[in-house]
Amino acid sequence: MKLIEKYLNILHYCLYIIDYKMHLLANRVNPSRLLYKIPAIKRKNEQQGIDLNVVVNQFFGDKRFGLSVIIAGGVLWGTFSFWFISLLIILYAVINKSYLPIFYFWVCGGISGLISYVFVFRHDKYLKYFKKYDKWTKKERYYYCTITLLYLLFIICIFFGALNFSGYIIRNW
Numbered sequence: 001m002k003l004i005e006k007y008l009n010i011l012h013y014c015l016y017i018i019d020y021k022m023h024l025l026a027n028r029v030n031p032s033r034l035l036y037k038i039p040a041i042k043r044k045n046e047q048q049g050i051d052l053n054v055v056v057n058q059f060f061g062d063k064r065f066g067l068s069v070i071i072a073g074g075v076l077w078g079t080f081s082f083w084f085i086s087l088l089i090i091l092y093a094v095i096n097k098s099y100l101p102i103f104y105f106w107v108c109g110g111i112s113g114l115i116s117y118v119f120v121f122r123h124d125k126y127l128k129y130f131k132k133y134d135k136w137t138k139k140e141r142y143y144y145c146t147i148t149l150l151y152l153l154f155i156i157c158i159f160f161g162a163l164n165f166s167g168y169i170i171r172n173w
Helices: 002-029 031-037 039-048 052-061 067-096 102-133 138-171
Strands: none
Touching (some): 002 052, 002 067, 002 138, 031 052, 067 102
16 A cells, blocks of 8 residues: 555656646746736835745645645546546446446546545645655656656546447447
């Protein structure tokens, strides 16, 4: 169980890093950021002692309640849901020769949410792992983030492959 917890937290951390880096990339090309350069807005922010870039980056990057952590948790939950749904679609198509009822999608989502909660989010376990993984070298971080992206691509391929396979089984039976 500790091994599952470790790898799920690595996946969650890498999803967080990927989302936060995408936010920083979007900052460079975001045209709405030009509004902060209008002299009246800039002057008002300087009077209040606010740097909007810092505020927005903190909103995304906060490891406890930041938007990137929330998105990473949702993607973690979603990937498990797609994984379980894909397996269930294939099994249901082979056994019953029909399409999977919508109820099972909800069941798979609930099971994946429970797994994510128990191994990652309960008692904020992920914060302990985030502190540990922040000490990774750049090479380790690159390696695990690449594995995470390949995992996401694999899940997408499995899901669409399962849909295609179930349609083939049902049509040709």
